[in-house]
Amino acid sequence: MRERWMPDARRTAVADAVGRLLMRGHGTFPGMREIAAEAGVTTGALQHHFSTKDDMLLFALEHHCRRCADRLRARSGTGARSPRQVLSAIVIELLPLDEERAAETSVAKAFVSRATTDPGFAAHYRAQREILLDLLGRQFERAGVPDPSAAATILSQVIDGMRTDCLLLGPDAVQVDAVLDRLLNHRDTA
Amino acid sequence: MRERWMPDARRTAVADAVGRLLMRGHGTFPGMREIAAEAGVTTGALQHHFSTKDDMLLFALEHHCRRCADRLRARSGTGARSPRQVLSAIVIELLPLDEERAAETSVAKAFVSRATTDPGFAAHYRAQREILLDLLGRQFERAGVPDPSAAATILSQVIDGMRTDCLLLGPDAVQVDAVLDRLLNHRDTA
DNA sequence: CTCATTACATTACACTTGTAATGGAGGTGG
DNA sequence: CCACCTCCATTACAAGTGTAATGTAATGAG
Numbered sequence: 001m002r003e004r005w006m007p008d009a010r011r012t013a014v015a016d017a018v019g020r021l022l023m024r025g026h027g028t029f030p031g032m033r034e035i036a037a038e039a040g041v042t043t044g045a046l047q048h049h050f051s052t053k054d055d056m057l058l059f060a061l062e063h064h065c066r067r068c069a070d071r072l073r074a075r076s077g078t079g080a081r082s083p084r085q086v087l088s089a090i091v092i093e094l095l096p097l098d099e100e101r102a103a104e105t106s107v108a109k110a111f112v113s114r115a116t117t118d119p120g121f122a123a124h125y126r127a128q129r130e131i132l133l134d135l136l137g138r139q140f141e142r143a144g145v146p147d148p149s150a151a152a153t154i155l156s157q158v159i160d161g162m163r164t165d166c167l168l169l170g171p172d173a174v175q176v177d178a179v180l181d182r183l184l185n186h187r188d189t190a
Numbered sequence: 191m192r193e194r195w196m197p198d199a200r201r202t203a204v205a206d207a208v209g210r211l212l213m214r215g216h217g218t219f220p221g222m223r224e225i226a227a228e229a230g231v232t233t234g235a236l237q238h239h240f241s242t243k244d245d246m247l248l249f250a251l252e253h254h255c256r257r258c259a260d261r262l263r264a265r266s267g268t269g270a271r272s273p274r275q276v277l278s279a280i281v282i283e284l285l286p287l288d289e290e291r292a293a294e295t296s297v298a299k300a301f302v303s304r305a306t307t308d309p310g311f312a313a314h315y316r317a318q319r320e321i322l323l324d325l326l327g328r329q330f331e332r333a334g335v336p337d338p339s340a341a342a343t344i345l346s347q348v349i350d351g352m353r354t355d356c357l358l359l360g361p362d363a364v365q366v367d368a369v370l371d372r373l374l375n376h377r378d379t380a
Numbered sequence: 381c382t383c384a385t386t387a388c389a390t391t392a393c394a395c396t397t398g399t400a401a402t403g404g405a406g407g408t409g410g
Numbered sequence: 411c412c413a414c415c416t417c418c419a420t421t422a423c424a425a426g427t428g429t430a431a432t433g434t435a436a437t438g439a440g
Contacts, residue, residue, distance in 0.1 A: 028303065032397080032399085041418085043420090044418055053397095154348060154369050157351025160351030162347050165350075175340055178343075222428060222429085232389055238386090238388055242429080
């Protein structure tokens with residue numbers, strides 16, 4: 001072998017192609033030939049690198065989830081910013097405001113339907129959700145709100161709704177600050 | 191003609207069949223023969239009652255949206271209950287906690303993907319959203335929260351996330367009271 | 381009665397789907 | 411040189427897709 005590559009650059013290229021097709025796509029999963037054309041390869045190459053179509057889709061899901069999770073961790077890592085600033089950055093990072101994030105959003109939404117029946121996809125949904133809840137919960141904890149994990153759960157659900165609204169109605173449909181106001185300025189009803 | 195029927199009982203039966211298939215379904219839209227089998231008819235009958243498949247899916251979407259909106263209006267109509275009680279009832283009415291509501295949720299989620307490209311489906315998403323925002327906003331107004339329409343938008347987005355979580359993770363993943371606490375007990379940051 | 385219409389059932393068709401099978405180019409080890 | 415492997419391109423195929431076309435039983439009008 002000539003060199004140790006990063007784990008399969010071709011596979012990630014195909015995964016990106018799937019994301020692009022799903023983003024500007026007709027809702028349903030694209031066909032093999034369409035994916036091959038978008039990725040600039042042939043269906044034979046696809047078959048060589050992926051055992052089956054579902055294997056390919058699952059890899060595409062993992063790929064986009066990992067990229068997104070990495071960016072989220074980078075956003076929530078540095079220390080000098082307030083919990084509110086970090087939370088705002090995380091939320092905005094998850095909104096489909098450019099091509100890459102729109103692709104990730106479309107991928108995530110497309111795979112939710114599969115997750116209702118296919119346990120492999122459901123496992124990834126749970127895993128990605130756990131990562132997000134952990135990041136959010138940590139910030140709510142830092143902010144000293146009464147029930148951090150409940151706040152994290154709620155915010156993650158708001159984000160889900162924001163992503164669909166942003167996808168279908170544009171960026172004006174989301175109000176990040178208003179949400180954080182209500183989640184951060186919450187005092188216990190004594 | 192023997193009698194004036196309600197507008198096309200067969201069509202609504204087919205729409206219900208689509209909902210059932212989408213609920214317990216494999217994520218993607220079912221085929222014509224599958225729909226026909228579930229509805230107990232043949233594909234010829236489907237072709238007779240619907241001009242095309244998209245026409246049928248659109249009718250199914252309208253059907254489930256209308257049923258759901260009717261129940262929501264019924265929930266928010268009667269007067270003696272507090273805004274919080276009404277809001278809680280609305281939210282719970284939208285969660286997939288039984289077969290009918292699970293079918294409606296699956297239908298709604300399945301059609302969001304189509305809405306990104308097909309303007310007909312997008313229009314219905316906007317319309318259904320307006321109805322919900324109106325109902326929610328009225329209750330927040332009654333409750334006297336600072337920005338009722340913002341609260342309604344946020345709650346509608348929370349509901350969207352709750353529906354997916356409830357579908358994929360079960361009813362324990364949603365916390366209606368915690369959300370309403372944070373949206374109703376919000377005071378202006380003076 | 382005839383004729384027309386409704387409401388389907390059945391069949392047929394063009395097309396797409398994922399995948400299997402085959403073949404070949406290019407490097408590599410012996 | 412030769413076998414051998416990876417990496418693909420091409421072709422082929424069986425199954426499934428939405429829909430057009432055709433047939434047909436029931437029903438109602440005139």
